[in-house]
Amino acid sequence: MSDQIAFLPILHPPFRQLGAPHSACGGRSFCTDNCGAEIVRRDRGKTITAAAFRAAARPGDDTPCAGLTPSQFLRGLAVFGVKGYEYAANVTVNDVLEATDRGIVLVGVNYGAYPSRLECEIGGKTDFGFTGAHAITAWGRRKIEGRWNAWIRDPDHHYGDADAPDWDRMDMRYLARAINALPGTSGWKTTFAIWRPA
Numbered sequence: 001m002s003d004q005i006a007f008l009p010i011l012h013p014p015f016r017q018l019g020a021p022h023s024a025c026g027g028r029s030f031c032t033d034n035c036g037a038e039i040v041r042r043d044r045g046k047t048i049t050a051a052a053f054r055a056a057a058r059p060g061d062d063t064p065c066a067g068l069t070p071s072q073f074l075r076g077l078a079v080f081g082v083k084g085y086e087y088a089a090n091v092t093v094n095d096v097l098e099a100t101d102r103g104i105v106l107v108g109v110n111y112g113a114y115p116s117r118l119e120c121e122i123g124g125k126t127d128f129g130f131t132g133a134h135a136i137t138a139w140g141r142r143k144i145e146g147r148w149n150a151w152i153r154d155p156d157h158h159y160g161d162a163d164a165p166d167w168d169r170m171d172m173r174y175l176a177r178a179i180n181a182l183p184g185t186s187g188w189k190t191t192f193a194i195w196r197p198a
Contacts, residue, residue, distance in 0.1 A: 003100040003140025004042065005151045008167050011041055015050060018127075020159040022051035024064030027159065030054065031135040032068040033076075034155035035106045038137050040080045042104050048080065056080065067135065073106065073194055086197050089190045093176035097141040097150055102196035105138040108188060110181035111156065115174035121149060123165030127156050133186035138193075141172060148172045 015034035017027040024030075033050035036057065041047050054061060057068050057076030068076070070087040077085050084103075088095070091107070099105045112131030117124035121144075139151040150172045157164035182188050 003097075004104050005140035005142070007042055008139055008151060008153070011038070012166065014038075014153050014157075014164075014166050015155050016157045016159040016161065016164065017050065017155040018158045020050055022049060023054075024061070029065050029067050031155050032073050032106070033057070035104075035135045035137050035153075036068075036073060036076045038153060038155075039077060039085075039104050039106070040082055043082045044080055046080065053080070067133075070192065070194060084196045085194055087192065087194050088197070089192050091179070091191050091193045093150075093172050093179055096138050096175075096179065096193050096195075097148070097172065099193065099195040099198075100138050100140045102198070106135055106194040107138050107179060108182050108192045109134050109136055109175075109178035110185045111178070112185075113178045113181035114154070115168070115170050115178070119170065119174050121169045121171075123152075123154070123168035124170070125154070125156070126164065130156065133182060133188055138175075139167070150175045 015037050017030040017034045020027040030050045033053045036053040053076045056079035057072045096107050111134040114125045137153045141150050152168045
């Protein structure tokens with residue numbers, strides 16, 4: 001399998017967490033659920049809502065304003081028939097981008113360190129009030145003018161916002177910055193990703 005970049009324009013619209021229908025707490029804790037819905041759509045060809053992913057991942061949700069744990073996320077993928085994904089700790093940006101050859105990768109970041117529109121070639125962060133732990137999806141990489149660029153989908157945008165980018169493209173050093181800033185954020189001790197292992 002090659003990386004997932006070619007699917008970005010096809011798998012549309014992107015999932016947006018803020019204000020999404022049926023998402024508790026205005027969707028602010030649904031980044032993982034939106035990433036799960038992206039993976040299900042790419043892997044199984046089935047479009048589901050983030051709320052449906054949450055219901056599968058954490059039935060009888062008693063903490064609706066908290067994101068999913070890795071084990072809950074993996075449960076959600078399994079319910080929708082996505083196979084072969086695993087949790088990996090202590091990952092690097094190179095690990096994450098190489099894993100996009102095997103599928104979309106959920107990766108944890110510190111959103112305070114996520115690149116702005118000024119730092120991205122396309123897209124970029126628009127929510128500057130949030131600086132906690134966040135989940136995004138990595139789709140692939142390409143070398144442009146001698147530098148590796150990463151293609152990312154960030155769900156931290158308002159549902160239905162026509163001005164929000166369909167994806168972000170950034171020099172991989174900015175993705176590395178966001179990944180490496182996660183430890184110490186919102187209780188995370190290491191960097192992590194959820195992917196199909198080699």
